[in-house]
Amino acid sequence: xxxxxxxxxxxxxxxxxxxxxxxxxxxxxxxxxxxxxxxxxxxxxxxxxxxxxxxxxxxxxxxxxxxxxxxxxxxxxxxxxxxxxxxxxxxxxxxxxxxxxxxxxxxxxxxxxxxxxxxxxxxxxxxxxxxxxxxxxxxxxxxxxxxxxxxxxxxxxxxxxxxxxxxxxxxxxxxxxxxxxxxxxxxxxxxxxxxxxxxxxxxxxxxxxxxxxxxxxxxxxxxxxxxxxxxxxxxxxxxxxxxxxxxxxxxxxxxxxxxxxxxxxxxxxxxxxxxxxxxxxxxxxxxxxxxxxxxxxxxxxxxxxxxxxxxxxxxxxxxxxxxxxxxxxxxxxxxxxxxx
Amino acid sequence: xxxxxxxxxxxxxxxxxxxxxxxxxxxxxxxxxxxxxxxxxxxxxxxxxxxxxxxxxxxxxxxxxxxxxxxxxxxxxxxxxxxxxxxxxxxxxxxxxxxxxxxxxxxxxxxxxxxxxxxxxxxxxxxxxxxxxxxxxxxxxxxxxxxxxxxxxxxxxxxxxxxxxxxxxxxxxxxxxxxxxxxxxxxxxxxxxxxxxxxxxxxxxxxxxxxxxxxxxxxxxxxxxxxxxxxxxxxxxxxxxxxxxxxxxxxxxxxxxxxxxxxxxxxxxxxxxxxxxxxxxxxxxxxxxxxxxxxxxxxxxxxxxxxxxxxxxxxxxxxxxxxxxxxxxxxxxxxxxxxx
DNA sequence: TGCTGGCACTCAGCCCGTGCGAGTGCCAGG
DNA sequence: CCTGGCACTCGCACGGGCTGAGTGCCAGCA
Numbered sequence: 107x108x109x110x111x112x113x114x115x116x117x118x119x120x121x122x123x124x125x126x127x128x129x130x131x132x133x134x135x136x137x138x139x140x141x142x143x144x145x146x147x148x149x150x151x152x153x154x155x156x157x158x159x160x161x162x163x164x165x166x167x168x169x170x171x172x173x174x175x176x177x178x179x180x181x182x183x184x185x186x187x188x189x190x191x192x193x194x195x196x197x198x199x200x201x202x203x204x205x206x207x208x209x210x211x212x213x214x215x216x217x218x219x220x221x222x223x224x225x226x227x228x229x230x231x232x233x234x235x236x237x238x239x240x241x242x243x244x245x246x247x248x249x250x251x252x253x254x255x256x257x258x259x260x261x262x263x264x265x266x267x268x269x270x271x272x273x274x275x276x277x278x279x280x281x282x283x284x285x286x287x288x289x290x291x292x293x294x295x296x297x298x299x300x301x302x303x304x305x306x307x308x309x310x311x312x313x314x315x316x317x318x319x320x321x322x323x324x325x326x327x328x329x330x331x332x333x334x335x336x337x338x339x340x341x342x343x344x345x346x347x348x349x350x351x352x353x354x355x356x357x358x359x360x361x362x363x364x365x366x367x368x369x370x371x372x373x374x375x376x377x378x379x380x381x382x383x384x385x386x387x388x389x390x391x392x393x394x395x396x397x398x399x400x401x402x403x404x405x406x407x408x409x410x411x412x413x414x415x416x417x418x419x420x421x422x423x424x425x426x427x428x429x430x431x432x433x434x435x436x437x438x439x440x441x442x443x444x445x446x
Numbered sequence: 447x448x449x450x451x452x453x454x455x456x457x458x459x460x461x462x463x464x465x466x467x468x469x470x471x472x473x474x475x476x477x478x479x480x481x482x483x484x485x486x487x488x489x490x491x492x493x494x495x496x497x498x499x500x501x502x503x504x505x506x507x508x509x510x511x512x513x514x515x516x517x518x519x520x521x522x523x524x525x526x527x528x529x530x531x532x533x534x535x536x537x538x539x540x541x542x543x544x545x546x547x548x549x550x551x552x553x554x555x556x557x558x559x560x561x562x563x564x565x566x567x568x569x570x571x572x573x574x575x576x577x578x579x580x581x582x583x584x585x586x587x588x589x590x591x592x593x594x595x596x597x598x599x600x601x602x603x604x605x606x607x608x609x610x611x612x613x614x615x616x617x618x619x620x621x622x623x624x625x626x627x628x629x630x631x632x633x634x635x636x637x638x639x640x641x642x643x644x645x646x647x648x649x650x651x652x653x654x655x656x657x658x659x660x661x662x663x664x665x666x667x668x669x670x671x672x673x674x675x676x677x678x679x680x681x682x683x684x685x686x687x688x689x690x691x692x693x694x695x696x697x698x699x700x701x702x703x704x705x706x707x708x709x710x711x712x713x714x715x716x717x718x719x720x721x722x723x724x725x726x727x728x729x730x731x732x733x734x735x736x737x738x739x740x741x742x743x744x745x746x747x748x749x750x751x752x753x754x755x756x757x758x759x760x761x762x763x764x765x766x767x768x769x770x771x772x773x774x775x776x777x778x779x780x781x782x783x784x785x786x
Numbered sequence: 787t788g789c790t791g792g793c794a795c796t797c798a799g800c801c802c803g804t805g806c807g808a809g810t811g812c813c814a815g816g
Numbered sequence: 817c818c819t820g821g822c823a824c825t826c827g828c829a830c831g832g833g834c835t836g837a838g839t840g841c842c843a844g845c846a
Contacts, residue, residue, distance in 0.1 A: 109788085130838090132837065132838050132839085133838075133839080134837085134838075144789070144790090145789070145790055145791075146790095146791095146838095147789075147790055147791070147792090148788085148789055148790070150838090150839070150840075151788095151789090151840095153839090154839090154840080164838090164839085165798095166796095166797070166798065167795095167796050167797055167798085167838085167839075168795090168796055168797045168798065168836085168837060168838050168839070169797090169798075169837080169838070169839090170837080170838065170839095171838095207607055207608065208606045208607060208608060209606070241586065241588065242584075242586045242594075244582075244584045244586075244596065246581065246582045246584075246598055248581065254582075254598065254602070256584065256596065256598065256604065258586055258594065258596065258606075262588075262594070262606070262608075264596065264604055264606050266548045266549075266598075266602070266604050267547060267548060268547065268548060268602075340704060341704070342682060342700050342703075342704065343697055343700035343701040343703075343704055345700070346695050346696045346697035346700055347697065349695070349696075355686050355689070356686045356689075356696075357683050357686035357687065360682050360683035360685070360686055361683040363682075363683075364680060364681070364682065364683055449817090470809090472808070472809050472810085473809075473810080474808085474809075484818070484819090485818070485819055485820075486809095486819095486820095487818075487819055487820070487821090488817085488818055488819070490809090490810070490811075491811095491817095491818090493810090494810090494811080504809090504810085505827095506825095506826070506827060507809085507810075507824095507825055507826055507827085508807085508808060508809050508810070508824095508825055508826045508827065509808080509809070509810095509826090509827075510808080510809065510810095
């Protein structure tokens with residue numbers, strides 16, 4: 107009915123006003139600032155219903171209403187459209203990411219950009235190793251029985267690992283090993299790399315067997331291990347600006363942001379085909395984030411996602427704007443990574 | 447005289463008490479908690495003198511005294527000795543850094559360790575490129591006219607740079623280029639690398655000239671450029687704990703910590719032969735740090751410093767403990783980098 | 787049936803006045 | 817040169833009263 111419809115309009119208006127003013131919003135102010143076509147008294151009735159349904163709440167008796175997590179959820183799902191970025195913002199994105207020199211540079215620019223656009227804490231995951239492919243493997247002898255393994259992926263990520271060899275290593279063997287490794291792994295997905303190690307042992311000439319065994323183990327152990335995916339975090343200073351939204355202290359949030367594992371889990375759960383994912387308040391599994399919202403999306407070239415990026419902020423945030431910014435930045439980053 | 451001596455004892459006691467309680471300290475409490483051998487009244491006279499000399503101040507008339515920056519300075523210079531670390535702390539250092547896999551791992555463990563030991567924000571600078579030497583240069587062809595240059599230094603740092611070539615590059619030329627580069631640069635200090643480029647052009651066979659020119663320029667441009675030294679920051683959550691010491695807001699501080707340049711300048715000014723450097727409050731050039739202290743020291747293997755590390759916290763901090771922790775961690779890191 | 791104006795009620799926040807206590811400076815005496 | 821005593825200052829915590837925003841409810845009206 108038109109009845110329910112208007113109640114949703116009221117909810118939308120409450121969210122918008124509350125996000126921009128940070129004051130609990132009352133029926134009178136609502137009637138003044140929005141063309142709802144009804145009197146404050148009617149709005150009060152609607153608000154009573156919305157409160158009963160759990161979409162809004164009163165901080166205390168004689169205050170206005172504030173959206174609950176459930177209210178924000180409804181707003182995000184049904185009451186808002188992604189706010190298109192301004193031309194200036196689009197140009198800022200291009201300018202910011204243009205001229206990046208290497209992967210680290212791209213990602214740290216991305217995180218700064220995102221923090222600046224949204225005024226929130228920004229988080230960018232390094233391209234997941236397991237979804238990347240081997241572009242090149244380099245072996246460098248750094249001591250008589252110690253090798254440095256350097257992996258370069260097709261996303262430009264560079265991984266390194268020291269390997270201690272049981273016996274001294276001959277100079278020529280290193281070159282042979284390098285050739286052999288590249289022959290075997292070049293172009294292979296890292297997720298498939300472990301399966302190629304037996305082949306590697308097969309084709310290795312006898313005198314390299316022991317060496318190859320050790321190096322192969324190290325390769326699998328560190329490079330296929332998904333646990334050590336890295337994260338770039340930026341814009342924590344923006345937390346201070348919204349400190350008022352985190353009643354207790356910023357501490358748990360700051361701690362969670364340093365515990366990369368926690369954030370990583372949130373950010374990397376984005377395989378959902380390019381849609382922007384929003385987690386509001388208590389929807390976040392981790393307790394420290396129960397007063398925060400996370401807006402994230404996968405980025406990647408073409409169809410496959412390389413990793414996730416997003417923002418963390420108070421539940422009282424401008425969802426349409428932030429969702430649009432996150433999505434736009436992810437697209438540009440995917441594009442740039444595809445080029446390089 | 448014994449006179450002046452006691453006044454210094456009083457100052458020391460004030461600093462110690464204030465650091466541990468965060469309450470302005472009064473004459474009576476001082477007389478009770480420290481064996482100064484005199485009555486509160488006498489201490490009051492000493493305090494009046496100390497205040498006149500600018501070492502302490504009163505937040506308001508009927509409050510106790512609080513050390514000024516100048517007071518902390520005197521305390522650090524003349525009234526304190528580095529507090530020896532406990533056995534547990536020493537073991538924690540070893541355990542924490544043991545088993546690190548690569549440079550990034552070492553540094554991020556270091557920063558976590560330092561943050562945990564001192565309960566402050568920890569900062570570690572990547573080993574300065576200009577003081578490192580080339581261990582290996584790798585050239586990988588990532589597209590027909592695009593090369594990826596990877597530099598591996600003797601400190602284990604890996605730097606990468608994309609180079610666009612004016613013309614398509616032949617596969618064999620890449621191998622030749624790699625050999626040539628390594629022949630020229632292997633073992634060279636990065637600070638000397640720029641000077642070697644002419645030699646490089648000299649010895650290059652004619653058909654490689656153009657390629658070498660482009661690559662040489664890129665090498666010098668990015669690898670010798672000291673500006674892009676990186677920084678690892680950790681323990682920002684500790685700032686929340688001491689938020690009370692930063693009256694306005696944490697924001698300027700958080701911003702400064704993200705502006706890596708600012709902190710980098712502070713941390714890298716540590717060539718002073720291994721001594722721990724303390725900058726207290728206003729002594730820090732940057733305004734955002736005027737309420738903070740920075741404790742830093744250079745780390746490195748042998749005699750040369752590779753970079754700096756340290757902590758940032760409120761001026762009201764436990765200087766002896768923090769100075770000891772910073773120094774101890776720097777030593778271990780230097781040791782570990784020398785080994786790897 | 788649904789909207790509206792009116793009205794009584796609630797309660798957080800603010801202003802203010804008061805009392806308390808910690809801490810000081812000064813002074814006279816040892 | 818140190819000490820105990822004493823008067824003084826002033827931040828802060830406490831409590832009461834007022835205000836105003838905002839609500840819920842109700843009776844009347846389209």
